[in-house]
Amino acid sequence: MNFEYSDKSKALQEQLRKFMEQHIYPLEKEYKTFTRENPWQIFPEMERLKTLAKQAGLWNLFLPKEYGSVSPGLTNLEYAPLAEMMGRILWSSEVFNCSAPDTGNMEVLAKYGNLSQQEKWLQPLFKGEIRSAFLMTEPDVASSDATNIATSIVQEGAEYVINGRKWWSTGAMNPNCKVYVVMGKTDANAARHIQQSMILVPADTPGVKIVRPLEVFGTLDSPHGHAEILLKNVRVPLENMILGAGRGFEIAQGRLGPGRIHHCMRLIGAAQRALELMCKRVAAREAFGRKIKDFSSIRQDIARSRCEIEQARLLTLSAADKIDRFGIKEAKGLISMIKIVCPQMTCTVVDRAIQAHGGLGVSEDIPLSEYWIYGRSVRIADGPDEVHMYQLGRNTIKEWM
Ligand SMILES: Cc1cc2nc3c(=O)[nH]c(=O)nc-3n(C[C@H](O)[C@H](O)[C@H](O)COP(=O)(O)OP(=O)(O)OC[C@H]3O[C@@H](n4cnc5c(N)ncnc54)[C@H](O)[C@@H]3O)c2cc1C
Numbered sequence: 001m002n003f004e005y006s007d008k009s010k011a012l013q014e015q016l017r018k019f020m021e022q023h024i025y026p027l028e029k030e031y032k033t034f035t036r037e038n039p040w041q042i043f044p045e046m047e048r049l050k051t052l053a054k055q056a057g058l059w060n061l062f063l064p065k066e067y068g069s070v071s072p073g074l075t076n077l078e079y080a081p082l083a084e085m086m087g088r089i090l091w092s093s094e095v096f097n098c099s100a101p102d103t104g105n106m107e108v109l110a111k112y113g114n115l116s117q118q119e120k121w122l123q124p125l126f127k128g129e130i131r132s133a134f135l136m137t138e139p140d141v142a143s144s145d146a147t148n149i150a151t152s153i154v155q156e157g158a159e160y161v162i163n164g165r166k167w168w169s170t171g172a173m174n175p176n177c178k179v180y181v182v183m184g185k186t187d188a189n190a191a192r193h194i195q196q197s198m199i200l201v202p203a204d205t206p207g208v209k210i211v212r213p214l215e216v217f218g219t220l221d222s223p224h225g226h227a228e229i230l231l232k233n234v235r236v237p238l239e240n241m242i243l244g245a246g247r248g249f250e251i252a253q254g255r256l257g258p259g260r261i262h263h264c265m266r267l268i269g270a271a272q273r274a275l276e277l278m279c280k281r282v283a284a285r286e287a288f289g290r291k292i293k294d295f296s297s298i299r300q301d302i303a304r305s306r307c308e309i310e311q312a313r314l315l316t317l318s319a320a321d322k323i324d325r326f327g328i329k330e331a332k333g334l335i336s337m338i339k340i341v342c343p344q345m346t347c348t349v350v351d352r353a354i355q356a357h358g359g360l361g362v363s364e365d366i367p368l369s370e371y372w373i374y375g376r377s378v379r380i381a382d383g384p385d386e387v388h389m390y391q392l393g394r395n396t397i398k399e400w401m
Pocket residue numbers: 101133134135136137138141142143144145167168169170171216226377380381382383384386387390
C-alpha cells in the first residue's frame with residue numbers, strides 16, 4: 001500500500017485549499033446567520049460560488065474516473081484528502097457539487113439509470129442545477145433492516161402507483177430538490193432480497209406531501225433539511241423504474257459504499273479542524289496562573305486526538321485504495337470498519353475540543369457543535385453502528401472459524 005498522493009491530487013489539494021481560503025472561510029459566519037434567519041432559502045452567494053468552482057475545475061470531484069468525460073478523473077484515494085478539506089466547513093461540499101445525498105443519487109443514475117433517466121435527471125444534477133433526495137427510511141418499520149421497507153409500488157397499466165410514508169429524507173426540504181429516489185416493495189411474495197425496487201419520483205408529482213421538516217438535535221439543517229414525506233397514490237410512468245423491478249438491493253449495495261466513505265472523509269476533516277481549534281485556544285488562554293496548554297490532561301487529550309484522527313485517516317485511505325483496486329464488494333470489510341470508527345472518533349475528538357473551549361465550545365460562534373451533531377448523526381444514518389458491527393463480526397468469524 002502506498003498512500004503518497006498522486007501529483008494530480010496534490011495539485012488539486014493546493015487549488016482547493018486556496019479556493020476555500022479565498023472564497024469559503026470568509027463567508028462561514030454569514031452562511032450560518034443567513035440559514036438560521038431564513039429557513040429553507042438558498043444562501044444568496046451559493047450560485048456565485050458554484051460558478052467559480054466550476055470555472056476552476058473543482059467540480060464533481062467525487063465522481064470516480066470510470067465515469068468518463070463527466071468525471072474529473074480522480075480515484076477514491078485521490079479524492080479522499082479533498083473531501084477531508086470540504087469537511088472543515090460542512091456546507092462547502094455543495095459548492096463543488098460533492099454533497100450527499102446527490103453524490104450517491106448521481107452514481108446510481110450514472111451506473112444503473114437508462115438513457116432517458118440520465119438525460120432528464122442526471123444531467124441537471126451533474127450541472128448542479130437541481131438537488132435530489134433518497135427516500136428509504138420509514139417511521140413505521142425498523143429501517144436499519146432494509147427488508148422491512150414497506151412502501152408499496154404497484155403496477156397499474158402503464159404506471160406504477162406508490163403508497164407509503166418516509167422520513168429522514170435528507171435534502172428534500174431544499175427548494176431546488178426536484179427528484180426523489182424512492183425505495184419500496186414491488187413484490188412482497190418474492191425472495192427476501194428481490195422484493196424491493198428503486199424508482200424515480202419527481203418532487204412535484206400529485207400525491208407527494210411534505211409533512212414536516214425534522215430537527216436534528218434542535219437544528220433544522222436548513223436549507224437541505226430532513227423531511228417526513230407522505231406518498232399517497234403517487235403515479236409515475238413505468239420508465240421511472242431504475243434498473244428493473246426487484247433490483248433495489250443490488251442498487252443499494254452500489255450506492256452506499258462510496259457514500260459512506262465520503263462521510264468518513266468529511267468527518268476526518270471536521271475532527272482535524274476541531275483539534276486545530278483546540279490547540280489554538282489552549283495556547284492562547286490562561287487559568288490558575290498557567291496557559292491551559294500546559295495542563296497535562298489537555299496535552300493528553302490533544303495527543304490522543306491526534307493519534308485517533310490519524311488512525312481513522314489511514315483506515316479510510318486503505319478503504320478508498322481497496323475500492324479503487326478491487327471494487328466495492330472486496331472493500332466491504334474496510335468500508336464497515338471506517339463506518340464504525342470515523343463517526344465515533346469525530347464525536348470523541350470534538351467533545352474534547354468542546355471541553356477545552358469552555359462555554360465557547362457549545363456556542364454558535366465556532367463549528368464544534370455542528371461537527372458533533374454530524375458525527376453523532378452518521379452513527380445512525382447509512383446504517384447504525386451496531387448493524388455494521390453485526391455484519392463485520394459475522395464475516396470475521398466466518399473467515400476464521
Ligand atoms: C441526520 C440523518 C439523516 C438521514 N438521512 C437519510 C436519507 O437521506 N434517506 C433515508 O432513507 N434515511 C436517512 N436517514 C435514516 C437512517 O438511515 C436510519 O435512521 C437508519 O438506517 C436506522 O433506521 P431506524 O431509524 O428505523 O432505526 P431502527 O432500525 O429502528 O434501529 C434502532 C436501533 O436499533 C439497534 N439495532 C438495529 N439493528 C441492530 C443490530 N443488528 N444489532 C444491534 N442493534 C441493532 C441500533 O441501536 C439502532 O440504532 C437519516 C438519519 C439521520 C439521523
